[in-house]
Amino acid sequence: xxxxxxxxxxxxxxxxxxxxxxxxxxxxxxxxxxxxxxxxxxxxxxxxxxxxxxxxxxxxxxxxxxxxxxxxxxxxxxxxxxxxxxxxxxxxxxxxxxxxxxxxxxxxxxxxxxxxxxxxxxxxxxxxxxxxxxxxxxxxxxxxxxxxxxxxxxxxxxxxxxxxxxxxxxxxxxxxxxxxxxxxxxxxxxxxxxxxxxxxxxxxxxxxxxxxxxxxxxxxxxxxxxxxxxxxxxxxxxxxxxxxxxxxxxxxxxxxxxxxxxxxxxxxxxxxxxxxxxxxxxxxxxxxxxxxxxxxxxxxxxxxxxx
Amino acid sequence: xxxxxxxxxxxxxxxxxxxxxxxxxxxxxxxxxxxxxxxxxxxxxxxxxxxxxxxxxxxxxxxxxxxxxxxxxxxxxxxxxxxxxxxxxxxxxxxxxxxxxxxxxxxxxxxxxxxxxxxxxxxxxxxxxxxxxxxxxxxxxxxxxxxxxxxxxxxxxxxxxxxxxxxxxxxxxxxxxxxxxxxxxxxxxxxxxxxxxxxxxxxxxxxxxxxxxxxxxxxxxxxxxxxxxxxxxxxxxxxxxxxxxxxxxxxxxxxxxxxxxxxxxxxxxxxxxxxxxxxxxxxxxxxxxxxxxxxxxxxxxxxxxxxxxxxxxxxxxxxxxxxxxxxxxxxxxxxxxxxxxxxxxxxxxxxxxxxxxxxxxxxxxxxxxxxxxxxxxxxxxxxxxxxxxxxxxxxxxxxxxxxxxxxxxxxxxxxxxxxxxxxxxxxxxxxxxxxxxxxxxxxxxxxxxxxxxxxxxxxxxxxxxxxxxxxxxxxxxxxxxxxxxxxxxxxxxxxxxxxxxxxxxxxxxxxxxxxxxxxxxxxxxxxxxxxxxxxxxxxxxxx
Numbered sequence: 055x056x057x058x059x060x061x062x063x064x065x066x067x068x069x070x071x072x073x074x075x076x077x078x079x080x081x082x083x084x085x086x087x088x089x090x091x092x093x094x095x096x097x098x099x100x101x102x103x104x105x106x107x108x109x110x111x112x113x114x115x116x117x118x119x120x121x122x123x124x125x126x127x128x129x130x131x132x133x134x135x136x137x138x139x140x141x142x143x144x145x146x147x148x149x150x151x152x153x154x155x156x157x158x159x160x161x162x163x164x165x166x167x168x169x170x171x172x173x174x175x176x177x178x179x180x181x182x183x184x185x186x187x188x189x190x191x192x193x194x195x196x197x198x199x200x201x202x203x204x205x206x207x208x209x210x211x212x213x214x215x216x217x218x219x220x221x222x223x224x225x226x227x228x229x230x231x232x233x234x235x236x237x238x239x240x241x242x243x244x245x246x247x248x249x250x251x252x253x254x255x256x257x258x259x260x261x262x263x264x265x266x267x268x269x270x271x272x273x274x275x276x277x278x279x280x281x282x283x284x285x286x287x288x289x290x291x292x293x294x295x296x297x298x299x300x301x302x303x304x305x306x307x308x309x310x311x312x313x314x315x316x317x318x319x320x321x322x323x324x325x326x327x328x329x330x331x332x333x334x335x336x337x338x339x340x341x342x343x344x345x346x347x348x349x350x351x352x353x354x355x356x357x358x359x360x361x
Numbered sequence: 362x363x364x365x366x367x368x369x370x371x372x373x374x375x376x377x378x379x380x381x382x383x384x385x386x387x388x389x390x391x392x393x394x395x396x397x398x399x400x401x402x403x404x405x406x407x408x409x410x411x412x413x414x415x416x417x418x419x420x421x422x423x424x425x426x427x428x429x430x431x432x433x434x435x436x437x438x439x440x441x442x443x444x445x446x447x448x449x450x451x452x453x454x455x456x457x458x459x460x461x462x463x464x465x466x467x468x469x470x471x472x473x474x475x476x477x478x479x480x481x482x483x484x485x486x487x488x489x490x491x492x493x494x495x496x497x498x499x500x501x502x503x504x505x506x507x508x509x510x511x512x513x514x515x516x517x518x519x520x521x522x523x524x525x526x527x528x529x530x531x532x533x534x535x536x537x538x539x540x541x542x543x544x545x546x547x548x549x550x551x552x553x554x555x556x557x558x559x560x561x562x563x564x565x566x567x568x569x570x571x572x573x574x575x576x577x578x579x580x581x582x583x584x585x586x587x588x589x590x591x592x593x594x595x596x597x598x599x600x601x602x603x604x605x606x607x608x609x610x611x612x613x614x615x616x617x618x619x620x621x622x623x624x625x626x627x628x629x630x631x632x633x634x635x636x637x638x639x640x641x642x643x644x645x646x647x648x649x650x651x652x653x654x655x656x657x658x659x660x661x662x663x664x665x666x667x668x669x670x671x672x673x674x675x676x677x678x679x680x681x682x683x684x685x686x687x688x689x690x691x692x693x694x695x696x697x698x699x700x701x702x703x704x705x706x707x708x709x710x711x712x713x714x715x716x717x718x719x720x721x722x723x724x725x726x727x728x729x730x731x732x733x734x735x736x737x738x739x740x741x742x743x744x745x746x747x748x749x750x751x752x753x754x755x756x757x758x759x760x761x762x763x764x765x766x767x768x769x770x771x772x773x774x775x776x777x778x779x780x781x782x783x784x785x786x787x788x789x790x791x792x793x794x795x796x797x798x799x800x801x802x803x804x805x806x807x808x809x810x811x812x813x814x815x816x817x818x819x820x821x822x823x824x825x826x827x828x829x830x831x832x833x834x835x836x837x838x839x840x841x842x843x844x845x846x847x848x849x850x851x852x853x854x855x856x857x858x859x860x861x862x863x864x865x866x867x868x869x870x871x872x873x874x875x876x877x878x879x880x881x882x883x884x885x886x887x888x889x890x891x892x893x894x895x896x897x898x899x900x901x902x903x904x
Contacts, residue, residue: 089793090786091408092494093417094804095818095826096793100489100511101496108492137410137566138582146583205615210622217618218625221584221608309615311584318611319406322752324786 062348066341070334071123077333078119078326087111087324091135109133109327122327126334132327134320140331143316148335150223151305151312155297157225157232158239162290166240170247170286171279177252185248189241201234201307218309231308235301239293246289250282257281284354291347295340398603398903400885402627402896403616406583406609410566413552414486414493419806423629423895425549427588427605428469428571430596432460432479433547437891437900440653440707440810442544445596446474446553446572448529450543455847458533458543459526468555469576469591476531478553484508484519485559486550495550497825498808501542503534538845540852545809574600574899584609600899601887620880627888629879629896633755636694636878643880649696651706652894653807654875655815656697658747658763658800660868662831666741674737676867677722679745681730682770685723688762689873692755696878699723700871703860704815705807707892713812713853719864723871727770734771744775746799750788751781756802763872792828803828803869810892812856816840820868831868 088102088111097105106112109132110121125132131140173182192200208230209217219227254260255278263273302314313332320328351358407421413429416422432447444450448461466474485491487499489509496509503522508515522534535542545551553572558565568580574596575588589604608625610616613632619625621642631639631647639647660676662668685699698706702718721729734740747764749756757779764777771777780799782788791797805826807814817840818824822832836859843855863869877894887902 084784085787086790086794087786089790090784090788092789094789094806095417096789096828097494098497098509098511098825100509101492101494103512104489104492136406136408136582143583146581205618210618213622216624217622218610218615221581306611307615309611309619311609311611315611316583322784322786323408324784 059345059349062345066345069341070337073337074123074330074334075119078122078330079115081321081324081326081329082115082118084324087135087326090323109135122330126331131331131334134328135323135325140327143328144331144335147311147313147316147332150310151298151301151314153223153225154228154232154235154301154305154310154312155294157228158236158297159290159294161233161236162240162243162293166243167247167279167283167286169244171251171274173244174248174251174282175255175274182248185244189244192237192241197234197238198303198307200237201231201304204230204234205307221311223310223312228310231304231310234308235297235304239289239297242289243286246286247282250285251278254278254282280354284351287350287354288347291343291350292340294343295336298339299336399606400602400604400626400898400901400903401606401608402898403613403619403625403629404586404607404609405630409494411569412493412566413482413554414491414495414498414550416549417494419893419895422549422893423898424569424577424586424588424607425552425571426573426893426895427575427898428569428573428577429549429552430571430573431546431549431552432462433544434598435547435810435892437889437897439709440712440892442547442809445547447543447546450546452543455538455540455542455845456535458535459530460533461530464529465595466572467593467595468553468570468572469593470555470557470570472555472557474553474572475528476525477528478555479551480523480525480531481559482552482554483523485554487520488518489515493550498545498548498550501535501537501539503536505536537841540844540847541811541813541849544811545814548809574598575605578604598899601902602885602899603903605898605901617880620882623882626882626885627879627896627901628881629877629890629894631878631880633693633758636696639878639880646881646883646888648879648881648888648890649876650890651698651892652875652877652890653705653707653810653892654804654894655700655703655705656802656804656872656875657700657703658870658872659803659829660800660831661795661797662829662868663795664741664798669738671736671738672741673866674733675740676870678730678733678735678737679740679767680719680722680867680870681724681726681733682767683763683870683872684725684766685873686725688759688766692758692762693873696876697873698876700873703820703863703869703871704812705874705892707807708810708812708815711850711853712810713815713856715857715860718857718860719871722864722867725766730770731772740776742798744799745777746780747777748780748782748788748791748797748799748801750783750785750802752784757781760802795830800870804875807893812853813840813844816856816859817844820863829868831866833862833866833868836862836866 088097088105110118134140134143169185173185176182205217208214215230260278263277298313302318305312305314316328317332405420408418409415411421411424413425416425430445432445433442434445435442446463446466448463450458450460452458462476483499486493487496487505487508499505502520504520507517508520524532526532555570568577574591574594576591578589579587586607590600613630616628617632617635620628660667689697689699701723702715704714706714708714747760749760751757760779764779767777768774782791792801805819819826820831821840822837839855839859843852846852846855877890879890879896881888885901885903887900889897891897
C-alpha cells in the first residue's frame with residue numbers, strides 16, 4: 055500500500071509540470087495583455103514597457119515559465135493586473151468554490167446514491183422507469199438552462215431565493231446553485247449506482263448473505279452497496295476537479311465570485327499570473343482527488359490493497 | 362479489519378459535515394437595498410489599482426467620482442466645467458496659468474487641502490516609474506518629456522512647469538497655447554492627494570481616502586465596496602442618501618435579474634439582450650440618455666492601399682453604404698443615435714456638437730455609395746474585413762449588420778465580412794501593433810466634455826489614440842489654431858473647421874453616438890446619468 059501511494063505521488067510530478075507548462079504556453083500565445091489595460095486607447099510606450107518588465111513579460115517565454123515556477127515553490131503566485139496578489143484572489147475564491155463543490159458532492163452522494171439504490175432494487179417497476187426518465191431529462195438539458203430557469207422561477211417569480219449570491223456566499227444561498235452544478239453528475243451517479251446494484255443483486259455473495267439470515271438492511275448496505283460503489287466512487291472522485299473548474303457557467307449566472315469567475319476574468323484580461331495560478335491549484339486538486347479515489351478502492355475492496 | 366473501515370467511513374462523513382458547516386459560518390446579513398438610505402448599485406471589477414491617475418475605465422471612474430473632487434467639476438446636466446476647489450484659474454497668454462485653491466477644504470481624514478496636495482499628486486501621476494496609465498493627461502505641462510520620456514528612464518522627478526507659489530497658489534506652464542486647458546481639470550486624474558498616499562501607499566490603495574461627498578467604509582476587492590455619506594463634506598453637492606453599496610456582478614444579466622427581483626436598486630448597464638423587455642419591466646424607471654461616446658470604423662493608413670486619393674472615395678462610399686437608422690433601431694433598440702459628426706450630442710451646440718456636419722457623406726444612399734466605391738477603384742483587396750473583439754459588448758451583431766448593409770449596396774455577399782478577435786486585449790494589441798489591414802471597430806469615450814477631446818487625441822498626427830496613423834497637415838494646423846484661440850466660440854468653430862477636413866478625407870467613418878442606459882428600483886428616485894454615462898450617485902434619494 056505504502057509503495058503504491060509513493061508511486062502515485064511520483065507520477066504526479068510530471069503531470070503537474072506538463073499541465074502548467076501547457077497552460078502557460080496557451081495564455082502566452084494569446085498575445086500581449088498590456089494592450090488591453092489602457093482601454094480603447096493605446097498605452098503610452100514608456101508605461102507599457104515599464105508594465106511589461108514589471109510583470110516579466112519582456113523576457114522569453116521559457117524564462118518566464120522558469121521564474122514563475124521558481125516563485126510558485128516559494129508560495130508566490132505573482133500579482134494580478136489590478137495590483138492584488140494572486141494568493142489573495144485564491145484566498146477569497148477557493149473557499150467559496152469549495153463550499154459550492156462540497157454542496158454539489160453531498161447532493162450527488164445523498165440524492166444520487168439513494169435514488170440509485172432504490173431504483174436498482176426495484177428494477178422495471180414504475181419508480182425505476184420514472185427516475186430513469188427524469189435523469190434522462192436532467193442529462194439532456196444544459197446546466198445554464200436549468201440555472202437560468204431556477205433563477206427566474208425561484209428568484210424572480212416566487213421570491214424563494216435571492217437571484218444572486220452575495221459576496222460572502224453563505225451556505226444557504228449556495229444550495230440552489232449547488233444543486234444546479236450537481237444536477238448532471240447527480241443523474242449519472244443515480245444511473246451508475248442503479249446499474250451496479252441491479253447487477254450485484256443477483257451475485258452469489260448476496261444470496262449467501264440472505265441465506266445466512268442477515269437483516270435486509272445489513273445485506274443491502276454492507277454487502278450489496280459496498281461492492282457496487284467502486285464505479286460510483288471513481289466517477290465522484292474525478293468529478294470533484296471537474297466541478298471546481300467547470301462551475302464557470304453556474305458561477306456567472308448566480309454571481310458567485312469563485313474560481314470560475316476569477317478564471318474567466320483572468321482569461322478575458324489575459325492575465326497569465328491569475329490563470330496559471332488558479333489552474334495550477336486546480337491541477338493539484340484533480341491529482342489529489344484521483345489519489346483519494348484510488349485509496350478509497352482499497353477501503354471498498356481489500357483485494358486492491360495487495361496489488 | 363471490518364471495524365477499522367467502519368470508523369474510517371464515519372470519520373469521512375464527520376469531516377465532510379464539519380467542513381460544510383464550518384465554511385458556512387459567514388454572516389448572511391447585509392444585502393438588499395433601502396435600509397438607512399443606502400442605495401445598492403451594480404459594479405464591475407476595476408481593471409487597474411484605484412488611483413486617480415491610473416483609472417481609465419468606467420468602473421474605477423465611478424468610485425473616483427464619489428470620493429474625489431478636483432479643481433473643476435462637470436455639471437452633470439450640461440457638462441459645463443465649473444470651479445470646485447479652484448477659487449480662480451488665470452492666464453494672460455493661454456500658456457501660463459495661475460491657480461488659486463479655495464480655503465476650507467480637507468480630505469476626509471482631516472488633512473487640509475493646499476496647492477501642494479495638487480502639485481504632489483500631479484508630479485506623481487506624470488512620473489514614469491509610477492506606471493500611471495493616465496500619465497499623458499499631464500503631457501501638456503512643461504517638463505513632461507523629462508519625467509516621462511518615450512523610452513529609457515526619467516531624467517527628472519518633478520514637472521518643471523509646476524511651481525508652488527504659496528499654500529494656496531501654484532502656477533502651471535504649458536508646452537503650447539491651450540485656451541480650454543482649465544476645463545480639462547475636472548478629470549479625476551487631476552485630483553489632489555493626501556500625504557498618506559505617498560507615505561503609506563499600500564494602505565491607501567486598499568482603502569482610498571479622498572475629498573468627495575462619500576468616504577469608503579469597506580472595500581472587498583473584486584466583490585464589493587460600501588461607501589458612506591461624509592457628513593463634514595464642505596462642497597455644495599452633498600450626498601442626498603446615506604451611502605452607496607457597490608456590488609460586483611459577474612454578468613450584467615444577473616444584475617438586471619436582481620433589479621427586477623427587487624434585490625438591487627440601480628443597474629447602470631442594461632444588457633443588450635434585455636433592451637426589448639426593459640420598457641415592460643421598468644416603465645419610467647428606465648433611463649436612456651446621450652453619453653459622450655461615439656463609435657466609428659477606423660482604417661489603417663500605415664497600409665499603402667488605404668492611403669491613396671481613390672481610397673478617400675471608397676471610404677466615403679462605404680460611409681454612405683451603411684444604413685445607420687436601421688441598425689440603431691433594430692439592433693440597439695434606439696440606445697444609439699446615428700452619427701453625423703465626430704463629436705457627441707452631450708457637448709451641446711455651444712460646445713461644438715453640430716448635427717449634420719458630415720452631410721451627405723454620412724447619409725445612407727445606396728446608389729451613390731456603390732458609384733463612389735467603384736469610382737475610387739473598389740474596396741482595397743477586394744473585400745472589407747471589419748475586426749472586432751468578440752468577448753464583450755454586442756459587437757458581432759452590429760458588425761454583421763454593417764457588413765450586410767454594405768453587401769446589399771454592392772450586390773455582393775462577400776464585399777464585407779466581420780473578423781472576430783477572441784479577447785479585448787488581443788484585439789487591442791493587434792490594433793496597436795498595426796497588424797490589421799482592413800477596417801476595425803473603434804470608438805471614443807470622452808475624458809472631458811470638450812470638442813478638443815473628441816478630435817485631438819484621436820486624429821491629430823501621432824496622437825496617443827490615432828491608431829490608424831492618419832495624418833493631415835491642414836487638420837493639424839486647424840487644431841493648433843483652435844487651441845491657441847482665447848475666445849471659446851471662435852475656438853469651437855475652428856475645431857469644426859478641422860472636422861470639415863475629415864468630411865473630405867473620411868479617415869474614420871462615424872457610426873453612432875452611444876447612450877447611457879440605466880434602470881432603477883421603486884426604492885429610489887432622482888436617478889440620472891451624467892455625460893460620462895455614470896450615475897449621479899450623490900443626487901439619488903431613497904424613499
